[in-house]
Amino acid sequence: MLGVPDSCRKEIFLKSQSSSLWIKIRPLMKSYLRSCLLLLNQVTDTQIIVFILSRVKASAVFFSSFPSLKKLLIKISIHLWVTGEEDLSLFSFSVVLEIVSKLHSDWYDTCLMKTYKAFVGQSKFFDSANLKRFQFLENSIVELYSFDLQNSYHHILASLQQLAYTLSQAIKTKKKEELIKVCNWQYINSISLWVKFLVCNLQNHDLLPLFSLSVVVINGIVHLFPGHRYFPLRFRCVQMLNQLSLASGIFVPVVSLVLDFVEHKVSNADSSHVKSFNYSSVLKVPKYLLKQYKFQEECILSAIELLSAHFSTWSYHISFPELAATPLMFFKRLHEKLTNEALRRQVKRFIDQVELNKEFIERKRGEASFSPNNDVAIDSFLLMEKNNSRSSFTQYYVSVQQKSQSMISSNQR
Incomplete structure (x- = not known):
């Protein structure tokens, strides 16, 4: 009726607001939009809600004339996004x-x-069962904050400063x-959210x-909670440091943090009667687990996973032999x-792969003709091989990742 296209932005629509036709239908449009929002607050059927949202979404530009309705639309959409089931949540976010x-x-x-406030509020209900749900919420916020980094930057900085x-x-x-204000899911999911934003x-x-x-x-969190009971929290923190290092190309030291995982003495008692424990759903493990061999096994495997990720990022760097020296001695x-043969095999495989890569870098380093002071040559060292990503250690790390994902999936069932 107004000749406003579906892709119309606010600036274009404002030009038509002075027309006599808009003045005539403005009360009708306001009534229609208000009725839609009232329905959204009253109906419970998902299909009906999605249908109403689709109509509201198509009329989004008209809300610029009605600030109070626009504010209510944002409130309803964000509530449905953060609390609704998969399809409803997805469509609600598309309205945002x-x-x-x-x-x-x-x-x-x-x-x-x-959206950030709603995400933090929902984070208190985090557990492994709704991991995919929270990943979707994280991805949604990352997409929203990436829309205009010039504006969102200050919001993220303020959040990180807090x-x-x-x-x-x-x-x-x-x-x-x-x-307690630090060791809780709201705090950890907040820092995890901004890490994901930075990675992207x-x-x-x-x-x-x-x-x-x-x-x-993140380093502050790790050092604030040094005990083995905080192994899941520390594991998450080192994961985030690895992700930031990979995304930025900036070296972030994690070796000493990881080796702390396995510096834990436990009895070699049979643990076959111990039920499996999902470490991804907690930040702090129960005391009884500290005495179980299964806990030590989890710590060792997690250390291998984290160091593999760290070494994979720097596996072509000229200083890899020095980086790997201490972990190699420790794991040997x-x-x-x-005494557990299956665990011994996994540790031995990790040692072999690290040594293989160490020897490869040492051999290539011996063939290099540039000076150690030549920063440009050092930065381009094995650049072609790195871009191909076909090294033995890269393939090993992929297998470690696949095994880890398989274990996470089995724990969620």
């Missing part, structure tokens, strides 16, 4: 994206703040109530301040002490 796309200048900041402040208070006081955007944007602050916060001593 439509609002951002059509009405960007006015409501982008509002959408950023409200996380850093909370951590500093816990480090300073060591009070139980302050420690570091290569194409200058986000070094966010990267540096994230690394500081560990291999001699282990």
Whole structure:
């Protein structure tokens, strides 16, 4: 009727608002949009809600004339996104994206703040059973915040600064109530969210301040909770450091953090009667598990997984032999002490793969003719081989990843 195309943005629509036709139908449009929003708050059938959302989405540009309705639409859409089932959540988020796309200048900041707040609120209910659900929520926020980095940057920086402040208070006081503010799913999922954002955007944007602050916060968490009971929390933190290092190409030391996982003495008692425990659903393990051989096994396998990821990132670097030296000595001593044959084989395979790559780098390094002071030559060392990614260690790391994913999937069943 107004001749407004589906792809119309707010700026184009505003030009038609002075027409006599719009003045005539404006009350009808407001009534229609309000009725749609009222229905969304009343109906419970998913198909009906999705249908109403589809109509609202098609009319998104008209909400620019009705700020109160626009605010209500954002509130309802975000609520359905964070609480709804898969299809409903997906469609609700598409409405949020439509609002951002059509009405960007006015409501982008509002959408950023409200989606993040909703995500943090929902994070208290995190467990391994709804892992995919939270991954979708994370991906949604990353997409939204990546829409306009110039505006979203300041929101992320403020969030990271708040996380850093909370951590500093816990480090300073060591009070139980302050420690709980850090060792909880809301805090950990928040830092994990920004790590995922950085991983997606570091290569194409200058986000070094966010990267540096994230690394500081994550390292602070690891050092604040050094005990073996916090193994799941520390594992997640090292995972995030590995992800940041891979995405940025900046070396982030994790070896000493990982080796702490396996410096734990337990009895060699038979653990066949112990039920399997899902470490991905907790940040702190029960005390009784610390006495079980299965716990030591989990720590060792996790250490291998994390070091494999770390070494895979730097497997072509000229300093790989020095990087691998300490872990090799550590795991060789560990291999001699282990009595479980299956675990011994996995440790031995890790040692063999690291040594193989170490010898390869040493051989190539011996063939190099440039000076150790030649930074350009060092940066381009084995660049062609790295781009091909066909090394034995790369293939080994892929197998470690596949096995880890298989175990995670089995734990979620």
